[in-house]
Amino acid sequence: MKAWILAKKENFNSYENRRFHKEAEQMGIELQIVGPEEFDIVVTKEGRRSILHNGSPVDLPDCLIPRMGAGTTYFALAMIRHLERLGLFVLNSSQSIENAKNKLTTLQILATNNVPIPKTMLAKFPLNIDIVEREFTYPLIVKTVSGSYGKGVFLCENRVQMKDLADLIEVSKDQRVNVIIQEFVLFGNGKDIRVFVVGRRHIGAMVRIAREGKLKANFSAGGTVAPFDLNPAVEWLAVESAKLVGLDIAGIDILFDGDSYRVCEVNSSPGFEGFEKATGLNVPQEIYHYIQVRLGSSL
Structure with missing residues (x-):
């Protein structure tokens, strides 16, 4: 092959x-x-x-x-x-990559299909902070619409920080930078779950833990990882999210929300160094085996 x-x-x-x-x-x-x-x-x-x-x-x-x-x-x-x-x-x-590339599009697809997500708003500049504060309470998350590996994610803890960040984005006059505002889900305590999906089935999961005082739990951003025992709720959210976005290969990021969960992001090209370290699984082998099945060939 x-x-x-x-x-x-x-x-x-x-x-x-x-x-x-x-x-x-x-x-x-x-x-x-x-x-x-x-x-x-x-x-x-x-x-x-x-x-x-x-x-x-x-x-x-x-x-x-x-x-x-x-x-x-x-x-x-x-x-x-x-x-x-x-x-x-x-x-x-190509369509699934386009769906996943834009975080707002991804969340719209999930929300339309009743998948729990953090409340999200597309920012419009100049930003009316009064409207933002009517919809959200601090702290809140500001993200670029397109980004990965934890890049382009900011925590705003009060109105002053929100205004400073909005002014910085606006003064850059870079029309390519679109951002979303998102509620901060408190219950994770710096942790989230990454589920790896191949061929519309989960192959494993890990929990990612941010460094003390840091927001981002990504392994590439310095977070630590450990295996996570999948339960039916997390398994369903991950597989269903990949299916709705149309992805054969996906990394699904899921937030703890008390006794339940919310899907935070869907990634079409997930890194897996931390995942393999945490789980001991062989991701390329899983992907190649899936291709073998789809092509009906032996490797």
Whole structure:
């Protein structure tokens, strides 16, 4: 079997891509990591010769695994769609990546289907803090609409901090920066749950614990991790969220909320260094086995 992983050039040697390579070698899979900048798309009736790699026609792989997540550019998304239209098996699909890339879109999909989420508001600038304070109480969370690995997440504990942050965003005049305001779910005490879903089934879960005095529990942001025993409620929330967003591969972040839970984020290209450390599971192997089933081939 031949597979491509689509990634940003600076991430070619990431932990995850090294693990994909290592497992591919052990399973006899021909794996190549490629960047969107290496390709040209030609819309033509010539079919599979309508995409060029480094300027030349290329034999397509059996499957494509996009690993750009929130950093998926317009060109990368167009390339993924083009390969889908050429009949390539792609996981995750272009539509599901687009759904997950925008946190507001993700939450709208989940809320429409009665999945519990934190109350969320799209910020409009200049920000009317009086309206924000009618809808929320401090502390509250401010996030960029597109972001991953805990980046672009801020805690505002009072009106002064909220105004300072709003002024900073507004003065930047960067129209590409859209933010959401979200209620702060208190019950986690710096902890959340990450469930890894492959093929619409959970393969395991971990609890992430933020460093003392820190907001972000992400392993990449310095948080610690431990295995988490899935219960039916968390299992259902994770699998249902991945299904609704349309993802074959997903990292579902779930907040503790007293005796219940809320889905916080859905990630289309989840990191798994901390997950493998916490659970001992082999994520690339799980993904390759799923591809095997979908393609009906033996590896």
